[in-house]
Amino acid sequence: MEQAAEAAWAGGGLVRARGVVGVEESRERLFRLGAEALTESELLCVVWGPGPRSPGPLQLAGTLLARSGGLKALVQEEPLALSLMPGVGPVRAAQVLAALELGRRAQRTVETRPKLRTPEEIHAYLAPKLGAMRREVFHVLCFNARNVLVHDARVAEGTMNACPVDPREVFAAALTSRATAIVLAHNHPSGDPEPSIQDVGLTRHLISAAQLLNIKVLDHVVVGDGGYVSMMERGLFPDAGWEAKRWSANGGGG
CATH class of the missing domain: 3.40.140.10 (Cytidine Deaminase, domain 2)
Known part of the structure; x- marks a missing residue:
C-alpha cells in the first residue's frame, strides 16, 4: 500500500520546488501514511501550498496555531482579523477557514430530515x-x-x-x-x-x-x-x- 502511494505520488509529475520543502514533505507524508498521521501544522501547510512569503508555510502554520491557541480557536477567527496576521493574507485566510468549515460540515448528519428523539x-x-x-x-x-x-x-x-x-x-x-x-x-x-x-x-x-x-x-x-x-x-x-x-x-x- 505504501509503495503504491509513493508510486502514485511520483507518477503525478510533481516537482519539489526550491524553498517549499515543508509543503512537499507534508504532501508526501499524507500519501504514505494518511491524513490522520499529519500534525495540525502539516495539515495547514498542505492546505496553503507553497507561497512567496517568508517564513515558509510549515513554520508559519506552527506560529499561527500557537498564536491563536489551536484549531478550535482558529475556526472562531474573523476572516479579516486572520488575514491581517503576519504572513497570512486574504488568500491563506480564506483557504484555512474554508478547510475548517468543510471539516465542520463533514461532521453533520447526512439526513436532511433526521429523527431526533433525545x-x-x-x-x-x-x-x-x-x-x-x-x-x-x-x-x-x-x-x-x-x-x-x-x-x-x-x-x-x-x-x-x-x-x-x-x-x-x-x-x-x-x-x-x-x-x-x-x-x-x-x-x-x-x-x-x-x-x-x-x-x-x-x-x-x-x-x-x-x-x-x-x-x-x-x-x-x-x-x-x-x-x-x-x-x-x-x-x-x-x-x-x-x-x-x-x-x-x-x-x-x-
Missing part, C-alpha cells in the same frame, strides 16, 4: 453548527408528530454573551412548518453550557406562549464547548413533574 441526539445534531461560533445564536427545531425534524430555523443572532429573542420569530418558524412540537436551542461561546437566569426566564415565557398555540416545547438545549445542558432534564421547565418519557412530539412515545 437531548443527546439534539446535541449531536447541533454541535457541529454551534460549537465553534463566536456569537450566541438561537435556533428553533421544528418537529412533526413522529419526531422528524422538518425545519431548523435560526431566529436570532447576538453578541458573545447575549442574544435577544423575539417570540414572534420563534413561533413564526413553528407555524410555517406546521410543527406539532419544537426544541429551543442556543449556544454559549464561553464554552460553559450552564443556563443563565435569563435563559430560564425566556424558556418559561416561550412555553407559556406555546401552550396557547397548542405547540409542545420539548426542551431547551444549551450547547457549550464539548457539552450541553438539557433544561428539561435539569428540571427547569415550569412543570416540575415533566418526565423524560414526554420527550415526544405526539405525546405518545413517538
Whole structure:
C-alpha cells in the first residue's frame, strides 16, 4: 500500500520546488501514511501550498496555531482579523477557514430530515453548527408528530454573551412548518453550557406562549464547548413533574 502511494505520488509529475520543502514533505507524508498521521501544522501547510512569503508555510502554520491557541480557536477567527496576521493574507485566510468549515460540515448528519428523539441526539445534531461560533445564536427545531425534524430555523443572532429573542420569530418558524412540537436551542461561546437566569426566564415565557398555540416545547438545549445542558432534564421547565418519557412530539412515545 505504501509503495503504491509513493508510486502514485511520483507518477503525478510533481516537482519539489526550491524553498517549499515543508509543503512537499507534508504532501508526501499524507500519501504514505494518511491524513490522520499529519500534525495540525502539516495539515495547514498542505492546505496553503507553497507561497512567496517568508517564513515558509510549515513554520508559519506552527506560529499561527500557537498564536491563536489551536484549531478550535482558529475556526472562531474573523476572516479579516486572520488575514491581517503576519504572513497570512486574504488568500491563506480564506483557504484555512474554508478547510475548517468543510471539516465542520463533514461532521453533520447526512439526513436532511433526521429523527431526533433525545437531548443527546439534539446535541449531536447541533454541535457541529454551534460549537465553534463566536456569537450566541438561537435556533428553533421544528418537529412533526413522529419526531422528524422538518425545519431548523435560526431566529436570532447576538453578541458573545447575549442574544435577544423575539417570540414572534420563534413561533413564526413553528407555524410555517406546521410543527406539532419544537426544541429551543442556543449556544454559549464561553464554552460553559450552564443556563443563565435569563435563559430560564425566556424558556418559561416561550412555553407559556406555546401552550396557547397548542405547540409542545420539548426542551431547551444549551450547547457549550464539548457539552450541553438539557433544561428539561435539569428540571427547569415550569412543570416540575415533566418526565423524560414526554420527550415526544405526539405525546405518545413517538
